[in-house]
Amino acid sequence: MIRLKKILKISSFILLPLIIIWSMTFGWGWFVPYSLQPSYHEFKEMCKLNELPNDEHKYNKILGYFGLNLDTLDWENIKKNSTLLTQGYLEYNSQNDRYMYRYENKSDPRIRKVFFLFFNDSIKLSNLYKIDFEVFWNDKRDYIHTKVTSYDTVIEENFRTCGYFSGYLKGIK
Structure with missing residues (x-):
């Protein structure tokens, strides 16, 4: 003993x-399990916004996370920084021109938010046909890996997206 x-x-x-x-x-x-982290619940609420139908209510709700709404968007900046979609983009349409505008907010270290505005023909509110909202959540489960070429050991942050927690990926994990 x-x-x-x-x-x-x-x-x-x-x-x-x-x-x-x-x-x-x-x-x-x-x-700490995901469900006990407050930022996880905020992240899940943001992910649910993508399930709403494409209408003005959804657009304003998403833009609200950036302190914006459809009435306060800077249309001159959007026109200047938009990209004409070509064949390499998923939203490309050979029948008409489509434009995409990307805006990212990195102010929160745990949740990074990005939205994409998609326009048909020209960049104006009446031609806005879709908004995509991407959310990246830092789950604070950092991991170590080695770079292949230099053999340096690196600690990387681990980011999760809405797709990681959605139903179609649950069978893959």
């Missing part, structure tokens, strides 16, 4: 510092 206590004491002396270093390096994300 005394021998067992001695082994436990020695092993705890070795293991405890390793556990502390590991938890400091990788953060608390590995120990």
Whole structure:
């Protein structure tokens, strides 16, 4: 019995510092389930916006996360920074010109938000036919990997998207 206590004491002396270093390096994300992280619930609410029908209510709700709405958009900036879609884009249509505008907000370190506006023919509100909303959530479960060419060890942040939690990916995980 005394021998067992001695082994436990020695092993705890070795293991405890390793556990502390590991938890400091990788953060608390590995120990806390997604459902207990407040940013996860905010992320899930944002993902539900993509399921709404394409109408003015959805557009204003999405733009609200950026402090905007359809009435306050800077149309001159949108016209200047929009991209004409070519065959390489999924939204390309050979029948008419389509334009895309991308806006990203990185102010929140846990949730990165991006929206895309798609226009038919010309860039104006009446030609807006779709808005896509992409959300990237940092789940604080960092991982270590090695770069192939330089063999440098790198700690990377792990980002999740709405597709990771949707039904069609659940069978793949």
